[in-house]
Amino acid sequence: MEKQFKKIGTHDGKFHADEVMATAILNEIFVTELIRTRNKKVLDELDIVYDVNGGEFDHHGIDKVMREDGTPFSSCGLIWNKFGKDVIRFKNESLDEDQIDEIFNFIDRSLVEGIDALDNGIWIDKPEIPLMNISSILSGFNPLWYEEDKENQNFNKAVEFAASILNNKISFKISVIKAKEKVVKAYESREIPEVMILDSYCPYGESLKEIDERQEILFVIFKSKTNYLLQTIRGKDGKDKKKLPKEWMGKRDEELANVTGVSDATFCHTGRFIAGAVSLEGIKNLARLSIQEPFEHESMMEKIMKFARKLFIKK
Structure with a gap:
């Protein structure tokens, strides 16, 4: 499979995880020339435009496209929904359609949907111990307030990092599928x-x-x-x-x-x-x-102590 050339565009200024990951997704299946601008005349001439300028891959309108579970798509989800299965096919041509669907849904659920939720203002529950998420990590590539002329350079670094995450997730899921026969054999024997x-x-x-x-x-x-x-x-x-x-x-x-x-x-x-x-x-x-060894049973005192620790952490 050969990659086609596409001129793609998104907005300039501060960048977020959704258009960063969307760019990484597009780079997997196209040879791209990226333009970051809000100039409508320029954007109208491009092949694929996302997260800006209205259109199929801009989620900022009132009528948002929603998943079945109610999570709205961001530009990342919209791009993945359109091109994700092609990305997987490029990754491994031997996969059948059921396997492609399985990987597509896994990536959507484990990577893309969280980016979509946060970009649309849906706060994902905080764990007791704060964890970094992919959205904050990618947004962290934005240049510091006192740094000049690094916006596009840092955006490209963020896209490169996002691509490694995307590819690692896809490769892992493919490895799970390939391991299933081995696991079944070990289970049965x-x-x-x-x-x-x-x-x-x-x-x-x-x-x-x-x-x-x-x-x-x-x-x-x-x-x-x-x-x-x-x-x-x-x-x-x-x-x-x-x-x-x-x-x-x-x-x-x-x-x-x-x-x-x-x-x-x-x-x-x-x-x-x-x-x-x-x-x-x-x-x-x-x-x-x-x-x-006998199974352990949590004592009432252990349950009380565990509950007390949770209350302490929340405070």
Whole structure:
């Protein structure tokens, strides 16, 4: 597939995440010449214009185009809605239409819709611990108030950064699709009902949620560069279905080996969500011990303390 040449345009002045990401999307499928201006005569002569001048890709009018869930499109969403599937086809021509739809919807939901919401004045709920979002990161490329003649230069830097994020997200989703067959095979051939063993790491979470209808899997084993790892699986509530035993927490090498009786055990994370052993048999033994350990039940005092911490953080 060859890229066509297009003259594209958006407004000048302070830039935001929506037109930055829209530019990155267009650059994936076209050879572009970008003009940033508010001059209507200039914009009217361009092939694609967005976030300014009215028209198909300008969301500033009264009659906004809305998603089914009620989130209005910004120029980013409008451009993605029109050209997103072509971007994915350029990325990997072997994908079928169902896979393209799956990736398209994933990018829209996980990347584009948040940009659209914030640009349209819809504030996304603040977490207890503030997190940077893609909109603030891209807007942060604007030149400082005392910097002159850097607007277009910084815009281009922001577009380059946005393109890396877009491509990473698409590549990740393609890798999830390609890993599904491997995950299904590991799930169906497991020797311990609660444990899925992968011969090497691949993104398994999404596929496992789909195939493990009875929520049997508690742990996943996979080989890293130096040893084998045992990792917990999170349930629908986002919490580990079963943490690794408390006695293992933060212990390494000989100390962990003495506690577990597994001679080649190497470490257990303080968060009790991952542990390691040199051999496959060693890591399977750690898995068996974890399965045998009784489930923990949060005490009433622990619930009260957790609630109190949340109140303190909010204040």
